[in-house]
Amino acid sequence: MAEVSVRGVTKRFGEMTALDDVSLDFVNGGFFALLGPSGSGKTTLLRVIAGFLFPDAGEVRIAGQPVERVPVEKREIGMMFQSYALFPNLSVAENVGFGLRTRKVPRAEERRRVGEALELVQLEGLGERKPKALSGGQRQRVALARAIVTNPKVLLLDEPLSALDKSLRVDMQIELKRIQREVGITTIFVTHDQEEALTLADRIGILREGRLVQAGPPREVYNAPVDAFTARFLGEANILPDILPEGARVALPSGMRAAAVRPEALRLTAEQPEDTDNILPGRLVQRVFAGSMATCVVDVAGVTWKVIDRDRDLPQLSDDAAVWLSWDTADTLPIAPG
Amino acid sequence: MAGTLSAGDGRRAARLLAPAYLWLTLAVFLPLSAMLFFSFLTAAPFGDKPVEATLSNYRAFFETSTYALLLWKSIKLGLWVTGACILIGYPCALVLAKQIRGRAREALFLLVILPFWSNSLVRIFSWAIVLRGNGVLDRALDAVWPGDVRLALMFTPAAVVIGLVHSYLPYVILTSYLALQAIDDDIVEAARSLGARRLTILWRLVLPLSLPGLLAGAVLVFVPVVGSFMEPRILGGRFGTYYGTVIEDQFVAVFNWPLGAALSFILLAVVLLILGVSSPVLRRGMQ
Numbered sequence: 001m002a003e004v005s006v007r008g009v010t011k012r013f014g015e016m017t018a019l020d021d022v023s024l025d026f027v028n029g030g031f032f033a034l035l036g037p038s039g040s041g042k043t044t045l046l047r048v049i050a051g052f053l054f055p056d057a058g059e060v061r062i063a064g065q066p067v068e069r070v071p072v073e074k075r076e077i078g079m080m081f082q083s084y085a086l087f088p089n090l091s092v093a094e095n096v097g098f099g100l101r102t103r104k105v106p107r108a109e110e111r112r113r114v115g116e117a118l119e120l121v122q123l124e125g126l127g128e129r130k131p132k133a134l135s136g137g138q139r140q141r142v143a144l145a146r147a148i149v150t151n152p153k154v155l156l157l158d159e160p161l162s163a164l165d166k167s168l169r170v171d172m173q174i175e176l177k178r179i180q181r182e183v184g185i186t187t188i189f190v191t192h193d194q195e196e197a198l199t200l201a202d203r204i205g206i207l208r209e210g211r212l213v214q215a216g217p218p219r220e221v222y223n224a225p226v227d228a229f230t231a232r233f234l235g236e237a238n239i240l241p242d243i244l245p246e247g248a249r250v251a252l253p254s255g256m257r258a259a260a261v262r263p264e265a266l267r268l269t270a271e272q273p274e275d276t277d278n279i280l281p282g283r284l285v286q287r288v289f290a291g292s293m294a295t296c297v298v299d300v301a302g303v304t305w306k307v308i309d310r311d312r313d314l315p316q317l318s319d320d321a322a323v324w325l326s327w328d329t330a331d332t333l334p335i336a337p338g
Numbered sequence: 339m340a341g342t343l344s345a346g347d348g349r350r351a352a353r354l355l356a357p358a359y360l361w362l363t364l365a366v367f368l369p370l371s372a373m374l375f376f377s378f379l380t381a382a383p384f385g386d387k388p389v390e391a392t393l394s395n396y397r398a399f400f401e402t403s404t405y406a407l408l409l410w411k412s413i414k415l416g417l418w419v420t421g422a423c424i425l426i427g428y429p430c431a432l433v434l435a436k437q438i439r440g441r442a443r444e445a446l447f448l449l450v451i452l453p454f455w456s457n458s459l460v461r462i463f464s465w466a467i468v469l470r471g472n473g474v475l476d477r478a479l480d481a482v483w484p485g486d487v488r489l490a491l492m493f494t495p496a497a498v499v500i501g502l503v504h505s506y507l508p509y510v511i512l513t514s515y516l517a518l519q520a521i522d523d524d525i526v527e528a529a530r531s532l533g534a535r536r537l538t539i540l541w542r543l544v545l546p547l548s549l550p551g552l553l554a555g556a557v558l559v560f561v562p563v564v565g566s567f568m569e570p571r572i573l574g575g576r577f578g579t580y581y582g583t584v585i586e587d588q589f590v591a592v593f594n595w596p597l598g599a600a601l602s603f604i605l606l607a608v609v610l611l612i613l614g615v616s617s618p619v620l621r622r623g624m625q
Contacts, residue, residue: 052527072530079531085524089546098542099532150532 002063002153009058018044020210033201041210078152084143086131093127099150117149157189245301251277265331377599395600412581416564427510435518493575501569510555517551
């Protein structure tokens with residue numbers, strides 16, 4: 001268990017700059033999600049922290065020690081791979097005990113710690129099985145047990161849940177969070193699934209084209225995105241156009257130049273609302289009814305807006321009907337133009 | 339039920355498999371059965387001499403110790419060549435599969451299979467030029483090494499082993515390469531993240547996971563080498579009498595086909611026996 005600190009890390013592959021002057025702190029015992037679209041550099045950053053890659057410039061510290069030139073074998077990290085990378089020729093117990101064997105832990109202690117780790121991931125009694133004979137969820141638990149049994153300073157997870165189907169993934173999210181709390185290990189995980197990042201992490205960092213765009217607690221990043229990219233990437237956001245259509249009324253807070261509104265903050269009405277500061281006229285293009293809520297696509301002067309609202313006025317409306325969108329000024333998200 | 343063929347599928351499979359099995363029957367079993375038949379005759383049934391059935395050809399193997407000793411010599415040769423092919427070929431395949439990428443890999447692959455492209459006689463005589471006393475190898479060593487160098491490898495068992503290793507090395511490299519290629523890079527990285535050194539990874543993961551390919555290559559080398567005759571004859575000189583050359587003599591020089599056939603089938607039986615005895619080990623490796 002340790003804090004991890006990344007300072008000014010740059011990594012190039014030939015002409016391509018995968019990481020561009022990235023600085024980030026990962027607090028001791030925290031659960032940190034690195035989020036970004038593919039090609040954003042999030043996996044490269046994870047591999048730099050793991051020690052599979054050495055940065056071209058910058059500093060990586062684990063527990064205060066500079067490690068940017070220490071190879072992965074000596075870095076005392078635990079890593080879980082997207083493919084789980086279980087050793088197919090070894091049993092579950094041998095897989096979990098692999099890292100203890102390389103560290104020359106006595107056999108009796110190895111047995112005890114493997115047993116404890118399998119208990120932690122709720123796989124007691126499956127130690128003799130080969131990975132082939134396990135389900136996807138069980139393999140994932142074995143990979144997790146193998147990564148944490150050596151008491152690494154930091155646990156790195158590369159898209160840990162993406163190979164599981166949806167229902168199993170939600171179970172594993174809860175499970176992963178429980179285990180991380182129980183062990184108290186500093187955890188950094190890479191994902192492109194924003195929902196997963198918001199559910200699991202207590203801090204998230206958003207990367208784009210090798211740069212760190214924003215980092216902070218999920219709620220803060222969600223409610224105050226620094227730019228349109230973050231606003232759109234973390235949940236959905238409707239960006240206010242520079243030129244407002246006729247009939248619109250928008251009360252931008254002072255000093256704010258560009259703004260976005262989350263779909264769930266919008267109200268959709270057939271009549272022009274009187275009692276609100278922000279209104280936009282539009283045309284209903286499409287609606288998808290989903291129980292108590294409906295998702296609507298509204299055309300606002302040629303720009304598509306997404307609205308998630310209670311199914312209130314909608315039944316009376318026909319497609320192509322003129323509608324009004326309104327929201328409270330408190331829900332206006334300030335963003336840097338981008 | 340899944341996994342079983344319906345009657346229609348079975349018929350279609352039979353139609354598709356028929357040419358292959360027909361060819362196998364014609365090309366392998368017919369000539370082999372003819373040879374098996376000859377091996378029980380007193381003479382090849384081509385001349386006017388009366389031909390009788392006999393077991394004397396098989397008895398000949400057991401009447402003197404010469405054949406058994408030569409067979410043992412050939413088996414030892416097979417073990418040496420197979421061992422050398424593994425020691426040279428496996429590291430080669432490892433580097434090709436895990437270290438080299440892109441065009442360099444293609445170029446090296448070409449070099450690996452180059453022996454397959456050249457005529458075997460040409461290949462063996464080329465080795466003769468290199469290995470003979472005052473040949474290419476001796477002169478090259480003379481040029482860089484002070485003092486008089488006389489390796490004179492030609493007409494020694496070492497020359498036979500060198501020639502055979504050169505011929506059969508590609509089998510071990512190719513089969514090992516395919517097995518190594520199938521090992522996910524994530525597995526090696528996971529082992530590294532768990533603190534494993536290169537040797538540990540090789541010994542506990544890479545070697546066991548690629549063993550099926552390595553063993554397949556070893557069998558592909560061992561079986562033909564035990565019966566080989568060309569390399570021993572040309573490169574071995576007076577050391578070059580092996581079980582294979584004796585069989586060749588029966589067919590080509592002495593024209594005693596029945597004895598040659600009988601010796602061949604004894605070789606086949608012994609090789610099958612060796613593979614059969616070692617099959618539990620092989621099968622464990624293949625899993």
